Amino acid sequence: MAEAKGPATKPVSNRDFDFFYQGLADGALLVQQCDGCGALRCPPGPSCPECRSFAWTALPLGGTGRIFSYTVHHHPPLAGFATPLPVALVEMDEAIRMVGPMDDTAPDRLRIGARIATRFVERDGVAGFRFVLADA
Ligand SMILES: [Zn+2]
The missing domain is CATH 2.40.50 (OB fold (Dihydrolipoamide Acetyltransferase, E2P))
Structure with missing residues:
Protein backbone atom coordinates (compact mmCIF):
# COMPACT_ATOMS: atom_id res chain seq x y z
CA MET A 1 0.00 0.00 0.00
CA ALA A 2 1.35 3.43 -0.94
CA GLU A 3 1.55 5.97 1.87
CA ALA A 4 -0.77 8.96 1.90
CA LYS A 5 0.66 11.86 -0.05
CA GLY A 6 0.51 15.10 1.91
CA PRO A 7 -2.09 16.31 4.39
CA ALA A 8 -5.81 15.94 3.86
CA THR A 9 -7.16 18.73 1.71
CA LYS A 10 -9.95 20.91 2.97
CA PRO A 11 -13.03 20.20 0.89
CA VAL A 12 -14.33 22.99 -1.27
CA SER A 13 -17.71 24.01 0.05
CA ASN A 14 -20.50 26.37 -0.87
CA ARG A 15 -23.96 27.25 0.41
CA ASP A 16 -25.33 23.91 -0.81
CA PHE A 17 -22.63 21.83 0.94
CA ASP A 18 -21.87 23.84 4.10
CA PHE A 19 -24.51 21.97 6.17
CA PHE A 20 -23.02 18.62 5.11
CA TYR A 21 -19.50 19.52 6.24
CA GLN A 22 -20.79 21.09 9.45
CA GLY A 23 -22.70 17.85 10.07
CA LEU A 24 -19.50 15.84 9.70
CA ALA A 25 -17.78 18.12 12.24
CA ASP A 26 -20.71 17.44 14.59
CA GLY A 27 -20.60 13.67 13.97
CA ALA A 28 -23.68 13.49 11.74
CA LEU A 29 -24.13 12.27 8.18
CA LEU A 30 -26.69 14.69 6.76
CA VAL A 31 -28.69 14.71 3.55
CA GLN A 32 -31.29 17.14 2.31
CA GLN A 33 -34.96 16.23 2.65
CA CYS A 34 -37.32 18.24 0.50
CA ASP A 35 -39.95 20.14 2.50
CA GLY A 36 -42.25 20.02 -0.52
CA CYS A 37 -42.40 16.30 -1.32
CA GLY A 38 -40.14 14.57 1.23
CA ALA A 39 -37.61 13.30 -1.33
CA LEU A 40 -34.05 12.80 -0.09
CA ARG A 41 -31.16 14.09 -2.15
CA CYS A 42 -27.42 13.64 -2.13
CA PRO A 43 -25.23 15.25 -3.28
CA PRO A 44 -26.77 18.49 -2.04
CA GLY A 45 -28.35 20.93 -4.44
CA PRO A 46 -30.35 24.15 -4.31
CA SER A 47 -33.69 22.66 -5.39
CA CYS A 48 -35.54 19.37 -5.42
CA PRO A 49 -35.18 17.45 -8.70
CA GLU A 50 -38.63 15.91 -8.08
CA CYS A 51 -40.84 18.95 -7.32
CA ARG A 52 -38.47 21.96 -7.79
CA SER A 53 -39.01 23.21 -4.23
CA PHE A 54 -36.20 25.28 -2.74
CA ALA A 55 -37.27 24.42 0.83
CA TRP A 56 -35.45 21.60 2.59
CA THR A 57 -34.42 20.27 5.99
CA ALA A 58 -31.19 18.52 6.96
CA LEU A 59 -31.92 14.89 7.81
CA PRO A 60 -29.37 12.87 9.81
CA LEU A 61 -28.88 9.36 8.46
CA GLY A 62 -28.33 6.34 10.68
ZN1 LIG B 1 -39.46 17.82 -3.59
Whole structure:
Protein backbone atom coordinates (compact mmCIF):
# COMPACT_ATOMS: atom_id res chain seq x y z
CA MET A 1 0.00 0.00 0.00
CA ALA A 2 1.35 3.43 -0.94
CA GLU A 3 1.55 5.97 1.87
CA ALA A 4 -0.77 8.96 1.90
CA LYS A 5 0.66 11.86 -0.05
CA GLY A 6 0.51 15.10 1.91
CA PRO A 7 -2.09 16.31 4.39
CA ALA A 8 -5.81 15.94 3.86
CA THR A 9 -7.16 18.73 1.71
CA LYS A 10 -9.95 20.91 2.97
CA PRO A 11 -13.03 20.20 0.89
CA VAL A 12 -14.33 22.99 -1.27
CA SER A 13 -17.71 24.01 0.05
CA ASN A 14 -20.50 26.37 -0.87
CA ARG A 15 -23.96 27.25 0.41
CA ASP A 16 -25.33 23.91 -0.81
CA PHE A 17 -22.63 21.83 0.94
CA ASP A 18 -21.87 23.84 4.10
CA PHE A 19 -24.51 21.97 6.17
CA PHE A 20 -23.02 18.62 5.11
CA TYR A 21 -19.50 19.52 6.24
CA GLN A 22 -20.79 21.09 9.45
CA GLY A 23 -22.70 17.85 10.07
CA LEU A 24 -19.50 15.84 9.70
CA ALA A 25 -17.78 18.12 12.24
CA ASP A 26 -20.71 17.44 14.59
CA GLY A 27 -20.60 13.67 13.97
CA ALA A 28 -23.68 13.49 11.74
CA LEU A 29 -24.13 12.27 8.18
CA LEU A 30 -26.69 14.69 6.76
CA VAL A 31 -28.69 14.71 3.55
CA GLN A 32 -31.29 17.14 2.31
CA GLN A 33 -34.96 16.23 2.65
CA CYS A 34 -37.32 18.24 0.50
CA ASP A 35 -39.95 20.14 2.50
CA GLY A 36 -42.25 20.02 -0.52
CA CYS A 37 -42.40 16.30 -1.32
CA GLY A 38 -40.14 14.57 1.23
CA ALA A 39 -37.61 13.30 -1.33
CA LEU A 40 -34.05 12.80 -0.09
CA ARG A 41 -31.16 14.09 -2.15
CA CYS A 42 -27.42 13.64 -2.13
CA PRO A 43 -25.23 15.25 -3.28
CA PRO A 44 -26.77 18.49 -2.04
CA GLY A 45 -28.35 20.93 -4.44
CA PRO A 46 -30.35 24.15 -4.31
CA SER A 47 -33.69 22.66 -5.39
CA CYS A 48 -35.54 19.37 -5.42
CA PRO A 49 -35.18 17.45 -8.70
CA GLU A 50 -38.63 15.91 -8.08
CA CYS A 51 -40.84 18.95 -7.32
CA ARG A 52 -38.47 21.96 -7.79
CA SER A 53 -39.01 23.21 -4.23
CA PHE A 54 -36.20 25.28 -2.74
CA ALA A 55 -37.27 24.42 0.83
CA TRP A 56 -35.45 21.60 2.59
CA THR A 57 -34.42 20.27 5.99
CA ALA A 58 -31.19 18.52 6.96
CA LEU A 59 -31.92 14.89 7.81
CA PRO A 60 -29.37 12.87 9.81
CA LEU A 61 -28.88 9.36 8.46
CA GLY A 62 -28.33 6.34 10.68
CA GLY A 63 -25.00 5.68 8.97
CA THR A 64 -25.72 2.08 7.97
CA GLY A 65 -26.43 0.50 4.63
CA ARG A 66 -25.16 -1.95 2.04
CA ILE A 67 -22.49 -1.69 -0.63
CA PHE A 68 -24.31 -1.14 -3.92
CA SER A 69 -21.09 -0.91 -5.94
CA TYR A 70 -17.45 -0.04 -5.43
CA THR A 71 -14.19 0.73 -7.15
CA VAL A 72 -10.57 0.73 -6.06
CA HIS A 73 -8.67 3.92 -6.86
CA HIS A 74 -5.00 3.39 -7.73
CA HIS A 75 -3.83 6.50 -9.57
CA PRO A 76 -3.30 9.42 -9.41
CA PRO A 77 -2.28 9.88 -5.76
CA LEU A 78 -4.88 11.73 -3.66
CA ALA A 79 -3.78 14.14 -0.92
CA GLY A 80 -4.41 12.59 2.48
CA PHE A 81 -5.23 9.10 1.18
CA ALA A 82 -3.10 6.01 0.70
CA THR A 83 -3.59 3.86 -2.37
CA PRO A 84 -5.09 1.52 -3.31
CA LEU A 85 -8.17 3.34 -2.02
CA PRO A 86 -11.51 1.51 -1.94
CA VAL A 87 -14.44 3.83 -2.66
CA ALA A 88 -17.98 2.54 -2.20
CA LEU A 89 -21.38 3.56 -3.47
CA VAL A 90 -23.58 2.65 -0.52
CA GLU A 91 -27.34 2.20 -0.50
CA MET A 92 -28.10 3.73 2.87
CA ASP A 93 -30.91 2.21 4.93
CA GLU A 94 -32.93 5.39 4.26
CA ALA A 95 -32.94 4.43 0.52
CA ILE A 96 -30.48 7.04 -0.70
CA ARG A 97 -27.08 6.29 -2.21
CA MET A 98 -23.87 7.94 -1.02
CA VAL A 99 -20.26 7.66 -2.16
CA GLY A 100 -17.57 7.37 0.48
CA PRO A 101 -14.01 6.19 1.03
CA MET A 102 -13.28 2.87 2.73
CA ASP A 103 -9.57 3.37 3.26
CA ASP A 104 -9.41 1.13 6.34
CA THR A 105 -10.77 -1.84 4.36
CA ALA A 106 -8.60 -4.19 2.30
CA PRO A 107 -9.91 -4.17 -1.28
CA ASP A 108 -10.27 -7.97 -1.34
CA ARG A 109 -12.81 -7.76 1.51
CA LEU A 110 -15.25 -5.61 -0.50
CA ARG A 111 -18.44 -7.36 -1.56
CA ILE A 112 -21.60 -6.08 -3.19
CA GLY A 113 -24.32 -6.21 -0.55
CA ALA A 114 -21.95 -6.14 2.45
CA ARG A 115 -23.31 -4.24 5.45
CA ILE A 116 -21.48 -1.03 6.25
CA ALA A 117 -21.34 1.44 9.10
CA THR A 118 -20.08 5.02 9.17
CA ARG A 119 -17.13 6.25 11.18
CA PHE A 120 -16.40 9.95 11.60
CA VAL A 121 -12.81 11.07 11.34
CA GLU A 122 -10.82 14.25 11.80
CA ARG A 123 -7.48 14.57 10.10
CA ASP A 124 -5.36 17.68 9.72
CA GLY A 125 -8.28 19.73 11.03
CA VAL A 126 -10.63 18.41 8.35
CA ALA A 127 -13.79 16.54 9.42
CA GLY A 128 -14.73 13.59 7.25
CA PHE A 129 -16.33 10.18 7.28
CA ARG A 130 -15.39 6.69 6.26
CA PHE A 131 -17.51 3.70 5.45
CA VAL A 132 -16.37 0.56 7.22
CA LEU A 133 -17.58 -3.03 7.03
CA ALA A 134 -20.19 -3.48 9.75
CA ASP A 135 -18.81 -6.91 10.71
CA ALA A 136 -15.21 -5.66 11.00
ZN1 LIG B 1 -39.46 17.82 -3.59
